[in-house]
Amino acid sequence: MFTDFDFDVIERALPYLWQGMMFSLGLTLLAMVGGIVLGTLLALMRLSSYKVLRVPAGTYVNLLRSTPLILVIFWFYFLVPIAVKHITGDSYAQGIGPFHSALIAFTLFEAAYYCEIIRAGIQSVPAGQVQAAQALGLNYWQATLQVVLPQAFRNMVPILLTQGIILFQDTSLVYVVGLTDFMGAASKVAQRDGRLVEMYLFAALIYFILCYLASFFVKRLQSRITPPR
């Protein structure tokens, strides 16, 4: 059945595909870290008793979550240079380049999703835990960092990973600003060499292996961070 197939095309394209994969992984990792940090802050804001924090965070999250990712990437790429020009008055101002604008777009977009995950995680920590922390004299940040977030994140690990996998797969959207990730690289080679089936099969296999390994790793991590009982 595979007699018509030419799997050598994969071997020849490996360096290029590797480059694309490094780009995908790099962008995923950076956007994930940035998204989780920003998402945590947004979640704390949304759960704040102060309206001035709650409302802007809620608006931001709802706005970003109702916008397609591809649009956010697009906007950032084209709007940032315009904004820079407008602010600095320098009509030759360049944007921040496709990579940085994509990174910011992904981070801001993912932060909205992470915010909702983390908010649920924080709410899963019993109120008594917060009271106990407060009763010991811990202030808001001490109670949040020492007592609430460690327990919240422990509960959230699987769903944070799921979101990370979605993000990893979404990095292929960077083609709209002319960047090449793993999927983009595979796609380009496939079109160039006319080997669509082989390349797309290979890409699917790689995605499967990586995502499977990631969930395996998270399972192990989870059993390690669960306190003994």
Add this chain to the structure above:
Amino acid sequence: MAMIEFKNVSKWYGSFQVLKDCTTKVEKGEVIVVCGPSGSGKSTLIKCVNGLEPFQQGELIVNGQSVGAKTTNLPQLRAKIGMVFQNFELFPHMSVTANLNLAQVKVLGRSPEESTEKSRALLQRVGLIDHARKFPGQLSGGQQQRVAIARALAMDPIAMLFDEPTSALDPEMINEVLDVMVELAQEGMTMMCVTHEMGFARKVAHRVIFMDQGEIVEDATKTDFFGTPRSERAQQFLSKILHH
């Protein structure tokens, strides 16, 4: 000057009044037992003392500071008042020793070594030194509650609040916790305990406060309370819980 003084404290949840004009005092070294039917506002009353529950009217002075005042540094005040909860509320992601060390290091600024030394002495005292490295989930309810008491004591509190400390325990574990509390009381700790353990009240309490529907119905010395409670509601309550 009283250690804890309630002056006409009232609190509402929406339109429902949970505390009605509560006035009472706790002197230094006094042991007060707060009892009453469920939903009568006992827990809310003692959670007001360290500002875990805000109130809308009246004044509450703890160690010379007004709890409700905007200028009061609540974390600082809370650090001096120990609190023990019905559901223990140990931090499940930390070892027993880490539970005791956390606030000593973060709030009192003790060094980790000094904190650990203090923690170990307290664990020894509540009979749990062998469990110092375990996690809360590995201990029985009674053991967890004793750790929680040790955690509160590690802050060298000037008073202790107990919110139904034995209500979530299996019957055979109640005494190990009460024993620690009795010992504390006999050492002269100022204590405010919400509990239905009348044996404990008889043994160490100086005064008993009986609450019903958010009101302090009876605030009497132990002998008066168990001898001749003045209010009918307190009599009814006592006859219900002392029958068995």
